[in-house]
Amino acid sequence: MQPVLGFVGLGQMGRPMAGRLLAAGYRLLVLDREPQAVAALVDAGAVRAESPAQMAESATHVLLSLPDGAAVQEVVEGRDGLVARQGSGRAMRCVIDFSTIGPRAARRVAARLAENGIDHVDAPVSGGTAGARDGRLSIMAACPPEVLARDRALLEQFGKVFHVGETAGQAQIVKLANNLLNVAAIALTSEAMVMGAKAGLDCAQMLDIINASTGRNSATMDKFPRAVLPGTFDFGFATGHAYKDVGLCIDEAEAMGIPMVVGAAVRQLLSITNAQHGPQSDFTSVCRVVESWAGAEVRSRPPAS
Numbered sequence: 146m147q148p149v150l151g152f153v154g155l156g157q158m159g160r161p162m163a164g165r166l167l168a169a170g171y172r173l174l175v176l177d178r179e180p181q182a183v184a185a186l187v188d189a190g191a192v193r194a195e196s197p198a199q200m201a202e203s204a205t206h207v208l209l210s211l212p213d214g215a216a217v218q219e220v221v222e223g224r225d226g227l228v229a230r231q232g233s234g235r236a237m238r239c240v241i242d243f244s245t246i247g248p249r250a251a252r253r254v255a256a257r258l259a260e261n262g263i264d265h266v267d268a269p270v271s272g273g274t275a276g277a278r279d280g281r282l283s284i285m286a287a288c289p290p291e292v293l294a295r296d297r298a299l300l301e302q303f304g305k306v307f308h309v310g311e312t313a314g315q316a317q318i319v320k321l322a323n324n325l326l327n328v329a330a331i332a333l334t335s336e337a338m339v340m341g342a343k344a345g346l347d348c349a350q351m352l353d354i355i356n357a358s359t360g361r362n363s364a365t366m367d368k369f370p371r372a373v374l375p376g377t378f379d380f381g382f383a384t385g386h387a388y389k390d391v392g393l394c395i396d397e398a399e400a401m402g403i404p405m406v407v408g409a410a411v412r413q414l415l416s417i418t419n420a421q422h423g424p425q426s427d428f429t430s431v432c433r434v435v436e437s438w439a440g441a442e443v444r445s446r447p448p449a450s
Contacts, residue, residue: 159210214250248314385424
């Protein structure tokens, strides 16, 4: 019989990840602030948990997919948090945190769990909602090797596992670096593509040329064709989350004595996007900001009649 798992945080990433566990036959307790998100998983076979503390009584592993460090800290050590209750009846032995919260927050959470004899896996993920749904995420795991050996099969339900180190926070560094590069590609591609649009070029053809040339990147190959050319701006990652992640990256770099000149410009452009289009907008809306400044739009041309 599969062990009982807990999953806290059923947002854009958490819901499809939890769904994969149910499809694999795991018994699953779920918790989220949004009743509709919980109800959808309960309909699929999960059991609603009343609190993280109650979840820790039954689940051997609790998986987190939360928006920021404050949310993770509340779930772990809040009034009804995972470590709020002591005693032999508690089943929880490991917390796997898929959230992007920065290395300092990850180390703080890991230390709090260690005080209670609970393993911690710092495991931020990359791959978007499609990767979460299809099991094609990159999982950056920092934990002792024996913990990874024990729980690798569970992590591989979600995609490819990369063991980046033994210390909490190391996986966060990799994730923040990846997200900085991800957003930087959107920012620079926006500027280049708006220049082409204003010059009267066919934007779809321009992307085809770039993707056959040395300028290709994740934005030109995926995000622009899917979410910018059609004008939907719905790739699946919120501007507010991107702004948070890039900010965490630059703050950590500065604390390490590493200047991030280009990164700071990317953060500023995200700040403007966040202010103009809101934190719930898609992060491809960076291009909308550049478009508004230039008075030109990066869109596919209608088919010739």
